């Protein structure tokens with residue numbers, strides 16, 4: 001407790017005694033006091049102290065307590081009974097002078113004080129913005145405080161100052177623009193972040209833009225849309241990084257990282273990616289993570305076929321998941337939710353297992369790897385495992401895919417960034433059993449506890465359909481002349497049609513995404 005002395009403002013011996021801060025508060029002892037003054041907060045006159053990392057205040061009481069003995073600060077009332085409050089400056093994202101102005105006035109007016117804009121943690125991973133007003137009519141006083149507070153704000157080097165914003169005009173109910181201009185832009189403006197907005201008009205628009213546009217001036221790229229758009233932007237950013245590094249994008253083996261972080265504002269019909277990142281599908285939370293510069297490196301996969309690079313992506317489904325998406329794409333004219341249900345029912349009605357061979361390399365350090373090491377020679381190459389058979393569905397996920405419709409984690413046996421993927425295989429079974437498995441997918445309890453379901457923790461997967469009959473579903477609609485003999489894959493909600501085997505490899509922490517650290521967040525609930 002004696003360290004509290006260090007917090008005493010320099011040259012403030014004659015002032016009121018320093019306030020002991022609650023011990024839970026992370027103020028270093030060597031905290032520098034930048035400002036101390038009197039403001040009115042919530043109608044009460046307060047003694048306010050600004051240090052390097054904390055702004056704290058307490059109401060001024062008319063009577064002075066007895067001076068404490070030298071070298072000791074009283075722990076008991078009356079000093080401590082007064083309520084101190086504080087905000088940590090790492091939660092501050094904007095500071096403005098507060099003026100009283102007439103409706104027509106643009107400048108000048110009467111200065112009322114300072115407004116601070118703060119990011120606050122709420123329950124369930126939610127972030128909210130709130131304002132704190134420090135009232136004081138003295139211009140000199142307020143100007144000097146604002147100058148110091150702004151200086152502190154500029155020192156958070158992780159926070160973006162300029163962002164490229166891509167809004168998917170085609171996303172769920174075409175709401176993305178509205179969401180951006182109504183809820184996101186005002187906060188970015190408040191934080192004085194410059195933006196350059198493009199509204200993308202068609203699938204692939206964001207990708208072609210990212211391949212060419214000048215990106216140097218930006219600190220990050222924001223995608224306003226659902227999983228499909230977010231995945232396209234992630235792919236575009238990474239592809240661009242490979243091009244800039246002079247890598248042949250037909251054969252990407254060891255990709256380089258992208259310097260630009262990606263932020264996802266959830267505005268689609270599915271927002272699994274956003275949910276995985278923020279632990280919640282909430283627009284203000286997503287926006288505040290971006291403003292505060294919360295970032296984390298995330299794993300992403302390369303997909304290639306016959307030695308040729310196809311794309312980057314976070315997750316993939318083959319079999320039921322791929323066919324359902326292919327069927328949904330044929331019915332684009334339907335409203336999204338209806339389309340999904342329709343496609344799911346239709347695909348279930350024609351449920352058919354895929355005959356294929358799956359080879360995978362267990363992730364080092366994982367349970368599967370240890371088992372593989374025991375049974376094979378320690379030669380790394382021999383640790384490829386092979387499974388053959390008829391499979392109804394195969395899921396491969398580099399990140400835990402939290403479902404925003406029915407909360408739950410689709411792939412609990414992976415993390416956002418521990419360099420492994422979850423491989424979840426459903427072998428052939430009866431339709432009722434498979435339906436049971438699908439229903440349980442979204443719940444956390446014994447998700448994979450079925451005799452026909454197997455899960456592995458892997459680094460690489462090769463999936464080879466054993467017969468070129470991928471489209472032979474009895475569903476004539478699959479037989480477009482162009483997509484004949486193509487197998488439908490669902491990569492992050494995007495339909496990718498591939499004629500032959502697919503090779504998926506996870507690349508640890510290849511892309512930075514705005515968002516909190518999920519280990520610190522609450523469970524996905």
Ligand SMILES: *[C@@H]1O[C@H](CO)[C@@H](O)[C@H](O)[C@H]1NC(C)=O
Nearest residue numbers: 363364365366413414418420
């Ligand atoms: C990654 O984390 C998951 C979940 O905790 C674990 O099952 C898996 O083995 C980890 N992977 C590696 C390579 O450690």
Ligand SMILES: *[C@@H]1O[C@H](CO)[C@@H](O)[C@H](O)[C@H]1NC(C)=O
Nearest residue numbers: 352353355390428429430431
């Ligand atoms: C898949 O399982 C169903 C139900 O058990 C069975 O009728 C069908 O013949 C199986 N298909 C294959 C290819 O094994």
Ligand SMILES: *[C@@H]1O[C@H](CO)[C@@H](O)[C@H](O)[C@H]1NC(C)=O
Nearest residue numbers: 355356465466467468469472
């Ligand atoms: C591949 O399909 C053909 C007919 O399309 C069939 O005769 C053959 O047995 C199949 N091969 C395998 C390995 O399933």
